[in-house]
Amino acid sequence: MLEWFSTWSVIKASGLTSYLLLFLSVSLGMFSYGKLMKPNIRGSLLIMHQLSGWIGFLFGLLHGLVLTIDSYQPFSYKDVFVPFAAEYHPLSSGLGTIALYLFVIILVTSDWMKNFGRKVWRAIHYLAFPAFVLSLVHGLAAGSDTKQLWAQLFYLGTAVLFLIFVYIRVQYAADSSQTSQESASTENLRRARTKSAKRSGQA
Numbered sequence: 001m002l003e004w005f006s007t008w009s010v011i012k013a014s015g016l017t018s019y020l021l022l023f024l025s026v027s028l029g030m031f032s033y034g035k036l037m038k039p040n041i042r043g044s045l046l047i048m049h050q051l052s053g054w055i056g057f058l059f060g061l062l063h064g065l066v067l068t069i070d071s072y073q074p075f076s077y078k079d080v081f082v083p084f085a086a087e088y089h090p091l092s093s094g095l096g097t098i099a100l101y102l103f104v105i106i107l108v109t110s111d112w113m114k115n116f117g118r119k120v121w122r123a124i125h126y127l128a129f130p131a132f133v134l135s136l137v138h139g140l141a142a143g144s145d146t147k148q149l150w151a152q153l154f155y156l157g158t159a160v161l162f163l164i165f166v167y168i169r170v171q172y173a174a175d176s177s178q179t180s181q182e183s184a185s186t187e188n189l190r191r192a193r194t195k196s197a198k199r200s201g202q203a
């Protein structure tokens, strides 16, 4: 039992939990805004989206902090918080650090959305997509479990689902912008006709 419960197992478990929760958060986020879902479902999705984002980030932070007390492969605070400073897997560890920073920026700006304005918030919020991809590459490249079949299927499954959700979201955004363009031009045509009918009535 004690053998199983090592700092290394906490590092691995918290990394995987963080990745899974951030996958959930990014996925739920794609369906929590816009009119793709009914308003009552959207409300619940939004709560789960925000909650999984914050808890996922906290697990990511725990994952980084436990690395500093690990005796087998110790990390300094600099290794954890300065991208690419670690000697162990410098590139993939650095991607994990950048993902962590991107997620904290996204979460903080969301909670203070009113201070930033919707346009700035939206631009920052879209960083969730590269942040998730960085977490995926980081987990795949740095993780010692990547050799295991279950871990490979886990990363593959989440990556495929992520791509499907992005496709649905982009497709929906394109359809709704076409519909709003069409309804705008129908409205313009209606106004022009009313105007010309009024003019011919006056003549």
Ligand code: HEM
Residues within 6 Å of the ligand: 011, 012, 013, 015, 016, 017, 018, 019, 022, 057, 060, 061, 063, 064, 067, 079, 080, 081, 086, 088, 089, 093, 094, 096, 097, 098, 099, 100, 103, 135, 138, 139, 140, 142, 143, 144, 145, 146, 151
């Ligand atoms: C949101 C941020 C992060 C996420 C989602 C994340 C996720 C993951 C995942 C899924 C793994 C694979 C675990 C396994 O194979 O069992 C992993 C491993 C690892 N991560 Fe992170 N990580 C993040 C941040 C960081 C940071 C800031 C560092 C510090 C530089 C870091 C360093 C490592 C290291 C050294 C490993 C290898 C552990 C092993 O041997 O399995 N990660 N991470």
